[in-house]
Amino acid sequence: MQKKRTVALGAMVAIGALGLTACGAGGGSDSADGTTTITWNMWAGDTESQEKLEAQMAVAQEVVGDDITIELQTAPWADFFTKLNANMASGDIACVTAINGQRLTGYTDAFAPLTDDDLKTAGISRDDYNPGALSVMEADGNLYGLPYDTATMFLFYNADLFEQAGVELPTNEWTVDDFEAAAKTITEKTGVKGFAVSIDEFQWLSLPMAASGLQPVNEDGELDLTNPDFVEAASWYGELVTDLGVSNAVPSASETTWDPTQFENGQAAMIIDGTWNATRYTDPENAFTGGAVRIPSGDDGPYGVALGSGYGISASCEDKEAALKVLGALTGPEAQAVIAEQGGYPAQLDSQDLYFDSLPAETKDNLTAAFTAGFDGSTAQRVTEEWTQVATAMPTELVSVYTGQTSMEDALASLQSRFAK
CATH class of the missing domain: 3.40.190.10 (Periplasmic binding protein-like II)
Structure with missing residues (x-):
């Protein structure tokens, strides 16, 4: 069995499996003590999925520090996009919102395109990914999010x-x-x-x-x-x-x-x-x-096709700089290491070996060969609106x-x- 990573919550972290209800415009708000709360909306349909997200969030919270509090809100996959549609209609989408790459084209209006300056604020570089992994977050020549995993x-x-x-x-x-x-x-x-x-x-x-x-x-x-x-x-x-x-x-x-x-x-x-x-x-x-x-x-x-999901910054987010820092923390090397240990295949190239390092000896050779073959020459999936x-x-x-x-x-x-x- 894989090792389970235990992460201490060194900073205040708010968790709510309450659906996709943003708090304030774009899910960003300031408190009396000067800290900023950034809401992160993601899908999770069971206890195991929720616990995995909480472990990723704990690491991201340590990266962003005490001035920003990350608040996780989840909904089951079957409900996630229904609620996202409702939030789009109200113009109140969480500052950091998950999006499945295969559905991105229908939701580009919800997200702010990411510029090179935005990536610098997030502490992320395009060179951290292979083109296939990054392509799942692109539409019409714009980058709308950063992938946390890559898949086929x-x-x-x-x-x-x-x-x-x-x-x-x-x-x-x-x-x-x-x-x-x-x-x-x-x-x-x-x-x-x-x-x-x-x-x-x-x-x-x-x-x-x-x-x-x-x-x-x-x-x-x-x-x-x-x-x-x-x-x-x-x-x-x-x-x-x-x-x-x-x-x-x-x-x-x-x-x-x-x-x-x-x-x-x-x-x-x-x-x-x-x-x-x-x-x-x-x-x-x-x-x-x-x-x-x-x-x-x-x-x-x-x-084969390259698939994946990621996180974007909502177009309605009032504190984009803080949201970008959270985005970078949730998709950066520290969180990628947790994802690898949880059985996910990280999107960032430098973190992918961690996935194979975490595999049991009985399956490591088989899965390493399968991943090498499966991603070799995989092409980006095409979708319509x-x-x-x-x-x-x-x-x-x-x-x-x-x-x-x-x-x-x-x-x-x-x-x-x-x-x-």
Whole structure:
């Protein structure tokens, strides 16, 4: 198991899991003793996530010193953007607000673009990141935030089920054909499904993207779900349930944890999920031996996207200088070290080795190889202004595909007609 870092709260830190309610314009306020309170809004849906944020905040509080108090307010992921929309409408957004890179384009009005002078105030340099990591916080040529992590998608596997079926373990050189063959054999030999399909955004999109070499948004920034090559690859993904029988159908759009639950309960030999769950699925204390490899390659070779989330400064923040200092502390090397020890993959280049140093000996070689392969040549994900709406509507369409009520071609055409400009 990974070491747990204990952090002393050396300064006053305010914590509230009360939703996204900003205090004062932009969430910044001054007290009678001359200190400034900067509100930090972030998502957290369980006790573990909340505790991780509190540990990061404690380190950030030490960095900014006694003149600034950081106040953490959280909401579950499912509610975060609903409440952010409400705060945008009122013009009162917390000074430091989290944003998922895949949804940034729909929220740029909420954030102040970061200039080089702003980065200097935050104590951060562009050179601290590789371009792929920083790109997730960029839109229309502007930088709207700083990433705290960088991520891509992996294929996770249950090595025990592979051994039971007599199938060689996946490798970072695997192709889509290798994946399909293994899923079939495991299903036939063990009675356990070879793969768990998903209704979540990149958990399901990754294989069709790899198989087709295409993203659902084209290079011109237009929604392109009905591109024939993408439709063909996505249809194959749906057929893992309907024709090949190597996956069970997701029963409803509310089953948001369907695939990880199937995998962790030993009901599926493989899933696609983000690198942020790498230590979770490969923990030596799990009931099975887990491993990870990059997404299997299509005919055009390996294909993956760089993902991530970060924090920006709200356009309504009244004390931008103090907010920038908090931003720098939450994304700087001290907080990055905590994130690494918590199982997150830090965005800053100089902190990434800390992630591998924190891995158990049993999984270190496997995950190091997977991360090296998975990030090699990964490209920035493309989104449209309507992408959040597209992603929100996907689960219902996908369930209809998996349960045989509609075809993948018709499901993608429906999304295209509803959300393409």
